[in-house]
Amino acid sequence: MHSLHRKITIAIDGYSSCGKSTLAQALAKRLQYIHIDSGAMYRAVTLYFMRHNINLADLQEVQDALEKIAIYLTFENDLQVTWLNHENVDAAIRAPEVNLMVSPVATLPAVRRAMVAQQQRMGEGKGIVMDGRDIGTVVFPHAELKLFLTADLEVRVERRWLELQEKGISISREEVKTNLLERDHIDSTREDSPLRKAEDATIIDTSYLTPKEQLQIAYELARSTVDSIRIA
Numbered sequence: 001m002h003s004l005h006r007k008i009t010i011a012i013d014g015y016s017s018c019g020k021s022t023l024a025q026a027l028a029k030r031l032q033y034i035h036i037d038s039g040a041m042y043r044a045v046t047l048y049f050m051r052h053n054i055n056l057a058d059l060q061e062v063q064d065a066l067e068k069i070a071i072y073l074t075f076e077n078d079l080q081v082t083w084l085n086h087e088n089v090d091a092a093i094r095a096p097e098v099n100l101m102v103s104p105v106a107t108l109p110a111v112r113r114a115m116v117a118q119q120q121r122m123g124e125g126k127g128i129v130m131d132g133r134d135i136g137t138v139v140f141p142h143a144e145l146k147l148f149l150t151a152d153l154e155v156r157v158e159r160r161w162l163e164l165q166e167k168g169i170s171i172s173r174e175e176v177k178t179n180l181l182e183r184d185h186i187d188s189t190r191e192d193s194p195l196r197k198a199e200d201a202t203i204i205d206t207s208y209l210t211p212k213e214q215l216q217i218a219y220e221l222a223r224s225t226v227d228s229i230r231i232a
């Protein structure tokens with residue numbers, strides 16, 4: 001049997017714009033796994049909250065809103081499509097306004113409980129690569145392979161700026177940088193599931209690696225993880 005037929009769970013965490021989703025997507029494709037970008041789910045909740053002017057300080061209002069939200073993920077040519085109550089919100093959730101609001105929304109325990117429960121259900125069958133902030137620590141603490149991505153701030157700013165340019169969103173590098181720093185701060189200092197490296201995660205600094213090189217490193221790690229499980 002090909003050694004990769006045994007499916008594992010792969011958790012990829014890290015700061016904003018380190019290339020998590022790009023790597024997770026490519027790795028899942030190579031392994032014929034599912035890729036879930038968990039950040040898209042927090043972004044979809046944020047979009048709903050913004051559209052309905054939900055007061056984040058009013059926990060009852062937050063809870064009531066969560067009950068009205070259904071987030072679905074589908075896949076087109078291996079790419080995730082994010083649905084919020086039957087609406088394809090893929091473009092809307094990447095807007096700069098959502099970038100400004102998503103981290104405060106993601107601090108709310110009620111929001112996290114709902115998202116984590118759904119993510120854990122999606123991972124029940126293994127064969128999944130999920131990227132986010134708390135995947136190796138909270139969502140899949142028993143994941144067989146955990147990666148923690150880092151990259152220099154300037155590199156991250158340039159990558160995110162280019163990504164937004166390509167989508168026709170005009171924004172200065174300074175604004176991008178401010179947003180990344182602010183989100184990193186909120187994400188790593190929040191009380192509920194802060195962003196941190198799981199003790200057993202492998203760090204990959206993506207600053208000077210091409211996407212292809214990152215994929216090669218991650219793929220080798222996945223392969224040796226599967227092999228070590230088979231031998232054990």
Ligand code: CDP
Pocket residue numbers: 015016017018021038039040042043102103104106131132133134135183187
């Ligand atoms: O793509 P980028 O790195 O900018 O962010 P993302 O992965 O789309 O996540 C957007 C935001 O959602 C993050 O800044 C976190 O506040 C939140 N998030 C989270 O709290 N937990 C996750 N597992 C994933 C995202």
